[in-house]
Amino acid sequence: MKNPLLFILHALITVPVAVLSGLLLVNQFALSPLLASAGAVAAGAVVYFGLGKYADARLYKKYGLTRKEYNFIFENMKEAKKKLSRLQSVFVRVRSISSLKQMIELNRLVRRIFSVVKKEPKRFYEAESFFYSHLDSVVELAEKYALLNTQRLKNASVKQSLLETKETLDDLTKTLEKDLHKVLAKDIEHLTFELDVAKHSLNKRELPEDREEGSRKS
Structure with a gap:
């Protein structure tokens, strides 16, 4: 299910982006500290929710489910x-x-x-x-x-x-x-199949050895 560590990871990415956005708005666009702060919060929110949507999409794909499911x-x-x-x-x-x-x-x-x-x-x-x-x-x-x-x-x-x-x-x-x-059931079926394949492979290996041994005896 959802990993709670993702919240921390998203925060670690979002905070630097918000800070850099605020500095950029002040230094490059000469906005007031108040407007720059608002812009930084908006940029941080966009990044945070964008990362969340991306992580959710990957999660649903991983499990083969829709968001609703x-x-x-x-x-x-x-x-x-x-x-x-x-x-x-x-x-x-x-x-x-x-x-x-x-x-x-x-x-x-x-x-x-x-x-x-x-x-x-x-x-x-x-x-x-x-x-x-x-x-x-x-x-x-x-x-x-x-x-x-x-x-x-x-x-x-x-x-x-x-x-x-x-x-x-x-x-x-x-x-x-x-x-x-x-x-x-699916795991058991898969394991049974793998065992059958392994047994078949072993039987194929043993046959040439048995033939070789039989030829030596004759």
């Missing part, structure tokens, strides 16, 4: 990041080892999907069900489970709810695994 995905990623923080906060409220392991696995899968899409925003469209449905379900159920788990007095109803929630979270873990596999 990029901003849409960026907003969804911001919301998803908040949900990731909520899910992580569940850790401190879980007491049993088995439940902790379950939360660790859920967090691992969720963060893995998020990091893949963050690196390549176009893959958002391959994980829409994750961002629109599955992530919400995981967060809400995990928070519910953590809340029930902290209750000191656990009657039959609470225990039954805990059991059902844990089972549903197990099902959601499998669903997240499918989401991750879907997001990584």
Whole structure:
């Protein structure tokens, strides 16, 4: 996604341009300091926003997205990041080892999907069900489970709810695994192809050696 360092880089370019523009307007065009300052600010603004537009255009081209698509995905990623923080906060409220392991696995899968899409925003469209449905379900159920788990007095109803929630979270873990596999499907396909090519290449190398060895034996 957008690099915050670009703001600093643009500022480092814009400030010298604004200062030089102000000096030029004073020395070469004999403008008053007030008018020269206004001109310097205007020149700086043009350079700053121009650099921003250029950087955005390169960014959209890099990810193969339009500005509208990029901003849409960026907003969804911001919301998803908040949900990731909520899910992580569940850790401190879980007491049993088995439940902790379950939360660790859920967090691992969720963060893995998020990091893949963050690196390549176009893959958002391959994980829409994750961002629109599955992530919400995981967060809400995990928070519910953590809340029930902290209750000191656990009657039959609470225990039954805990059991059902844990089972549903197990099902959601499998669903997240499918989401991750879907997001990584192209990488897996590419790797499989590369492996097939490598195996084919090795087989072609081994054939002449086998023939040579066979001729020696005969």
